Amino acid sequence: MKRALPFYLHKPWARIGRPIRLFEYMAKHLGPIGHYRLFNIHIVFLNEPEYIREVLINQGGSFVRERTIRRLKILLGEGLLTSDDPTHKRSRRIAAPAFHRQRISSYAETMVASAAAMRSTWHSSGEIDIAATMMQLSLEIVARTLFSTEVDADIRAINDQTNVIMGIYNYLIAFPNLEAVLHWPIPGVMRFRKARQKLDRIITRIIADRKAEGAEKLAQRSDLLSLLLVARDEDGSELSDEQLRDEVMTIFLAGYETTANALTWTWYLLTLNPGADARMAEELRKVLGEGEAARLPTLED
Ligand code: HEM
Structure with missing residues (x-):
């Protein structure tokens, strides 16, 4: 997406508190890898088992848990x-x-x-x-x-x-x-x-x-x-x-x-x-x- 997510808030797929709508939209329109910004945070959305395996297993050591999980x-x-x-x-x-x-x-x-x-x-x-x-x-x-x-x-x-x-x-x-x-x-x-x-x-x-x-x-x-x-x-x-x-x-x-x-x-x-x-x-x-x-x-x- 070209602008930060809040810019799109009038769109039906970008409702705060309804993340699944956004994910569905991205999977349909952006394919296996989507990217969006929440203000200045860059978020990459993977929707392909092979890529997810790459992050969690093959290159697992290069990634740390994201903020919400760490906040737990x-x-x-x-x-x-x-x-x-x-x-x-x-x-x-x-x-x-x-x-x-x-x-x-x-x-x-x-x-x-x-x-x-x-x-x-x-x-x-x-x-x-x-x-x-x-x-x-x-x-x-x-x-x-x-x-x-x-x-x-x-x-x-x-x-x-x-x-x-x-x-x-x-x-x-x-x-x-x-x-x-x-x-x-x-x-x-x-x-x-x-x-x-x-x-x-x-x-x-x-x-x-x-x-x-x-x-x-x-x-x-x-x-x-x-x-x-x-x-x-x-x-x-x-x-x-x-x-x-x-x-x-x-x-x-x-x-x-x-x-x-x-x-x-x-x-x-x-x-x-x-x-x-x-x-x-x-x-x-x-x-x-x-x-x-x-x-x-x-x-x-
Ligand atoms: C349908 C049911 C379940 C779903 C959808 C689910 C989903 C998940 C997800 C997405 C993660 C990864 C979180 C992350 O690191 O980002 C996770 C990790 C984990 N889940 Fe589940 N889970 C389910 C059932 C269970 C059950 C029944 C148990 C234990 C009795 C369990 C124990 C754990 C543990 C211990 C981790 C951390 C694993 C690790 O990093 O070593 N989960 N689960």
Whole structure:
């Protein structure tokens, strides 16, 4: 684009707060590489897997994370999503066993069981708020796979405080130097500080309680938090309490709302595409069986 993006604000594809319209426009009219300016910031938009691979993998070492992700450090510290190398490489090594295929298969059983339990409440007629329902389902799954717990008061509080922070996140990152004003008595900043303190207290307590259980009990647990607690780097070092807190927050935030949104849009798109919906139903019947004889899916499916 020849001028900075705000110049085009009267165009239907350049609505503030609707970035997907802009991306769709660029993919359609500018092809695999688009460029625009937001005032003086140059933004390059890639829409071709090969180019994206080049940035993330082939030349990964030449790029750092962009500003909004780095800004998440105020909430997520130096977790997997926000840290750069060498911290990031070390955390990846330590966390790897927690994401091993065998672990994922035990989480898969939990996920299927949670989904099946939710389905069993759906028989009655009437409307379902699919977005709220998918949020509830993914929160339940996160609670079980990350903490081996049900959606109790702690999990609800983590969820509520995270929502408070994400609700004011766009406002927060508008500060050019947020870190410098974090202690100022600005209403939004004070709300952020309070929510973060509450989050820290809950997560720190959950970690301390889990550690107090002792090594033997920890080894029997298979939730992500326990795996991160016993994980060691090649030199025998472990994650500090602060790093544990950062990774738990990261996985909670990265894993829960993303999945709920993906599921919600999947349902929506299926209703718009009856052909795809019918093919999915047919595949389910073929693979899992029909009626009383139908079984639940597994990771292999
Ligand atoms: C449909 C669901 C999901 C979507 C759309 C999604 C999307 C993404 C994206 C775009 C990134 C890259 C962010 C960046 O560095 O710019 C990312 C990273 C990450 N995601 Fe997800 N994610 C999903 C599910 C999950 C789940 C279920 C988990 C964990 C249980 C998770 C954990 C992470 C972690 C730890 C990272 C950082 C990885 C690293 O840099 O080492 N995500 N995700």
